Amino acid sequence: MPFKDIALGGAVNPKQPSRFQPTLVPRETSVGPRLKRLEGFNAKFIRRGGIPVLELPARSVFSTYNITGGAISATDAGSDATVNVPTKRIFWPDKVDGVQYRPFSLTGLAYSTSFQVYIDNPERNGIEANHGAIPTSAAPEDILVRQDTRGRIYLGLITTPAALGGDTSGSGGGGGTGGDIPGGCVLEGTTIFPFSGDPIIKESEQEEWVEIKLADGRVLIATPKHPVYSDAGKTPLNLISCGEEIITDKGMVAVVEKQTIQNKAIKLAVYIPTGHLYWANGILSHNLKIL
Known part of the structure; x- marks a missing residue:
């Protein structure tokens, strides 16, 4: 029997493999003290309602x-x-x-x-x-x-x-989104914290995924071209290497495992009208500019 994904308000596909069952968490509008400012990166962030917001010019x-x-x-x-x-x-x-x-x-x-x-x-x-x-x-x-x-x-x-x-x-x-790196999408059930505003989310099916695991144990499953941020700038997930550090809500954290997965599941295309940046399971991500 399908159950409701509390975080995103959508029904989970009952045919999804067990590895893709989302973690059920209440939708949060404020991360409070749980979310640490980025060491060496926090000068660019301020807090609005408990969520750090990057001060960037609006882009058309x-x-x-x-x-x-x-x-x-x-x-x-x-x-x-x-x-x-x-x-x-x-x-x-x-x-x-x-x-x-x-x-x-x-x-x-x-x-x-x-x-x-x-x-x-x-x-x-x-x-x-x-x-x-x-x-x-x-x-x-x-x-x-x-x-x-x-x-x-x-x-x-x-x-x-x-x-x-x-x-x-x-x-x-x-x-x-923003140049040589296309926008991407995350697996249904991924916890999303926008930097500002409310996300607009479109669901569709996806068969190819990239899964990364960080040194602190966190995992992100997303489409191959989902953009995260490393020392090289905005980088699609499929080009991130093990040992490479990416920006998270706890600072720069190394990727320790990476694999490609072939399984049909629901992807979430995330669009954030203001700021265009969000945390996906605590990993800095760029939204898909047009849904």
Whole structure:
């Protein structure tokens, strides 16, 4: 007999495997003293009604986009590295034909370094005001701020070659929520704490999942492209490695186990109108921008 998921108010599929039975917890609007501020990260947070809220500028729908075009590449220029970005076409929900952006190169970059390549174009007219690359090794407290720069479009990730090394290739496109990393969804029964406002949740079926277990024992089961935050910035769950630390409500915690699961179950697409960030079982996550 199906039972009610108190946390999210939906009926649980009785055919779900036992491993996917959700933990029944009352819906909480305030986490009170249970939720610790992030060590080394708390300067960016304040409390509103017991829930920490990141102070970020509001982002409009143009932050949701998909990118087509060739892969970003990097070469050894002799004394440093050069990143080459080919022609890109970017599609937004209100620009279904896409906007084309010219190719460009970034010179004088450090060897053996991972970068997020971006352009700035709030007008979305194909004429960027600026372009550049941000090292993904920046401090965790800067990760969310740089992801939410107004008008900034992230084209992909690239790691430059070592000195005298061969050319490297990065991601060829992107999209979804905020750039090269699409939004994702979590398994039904996941405890969700929005940073502000009330979440809007859409249910549907999903067969492929990624499960991670943290060093403190917490578990998250979500879709492969569900975005969490590591030292590299916003990262889809399927690209997180064991040993890598991710941002949680208790600070940076290492992933100790990871596996892919094939089982049909209910996924929750989470949309939060204000802030777009939430804790999923205590793990910092980014919402799906459009349901």
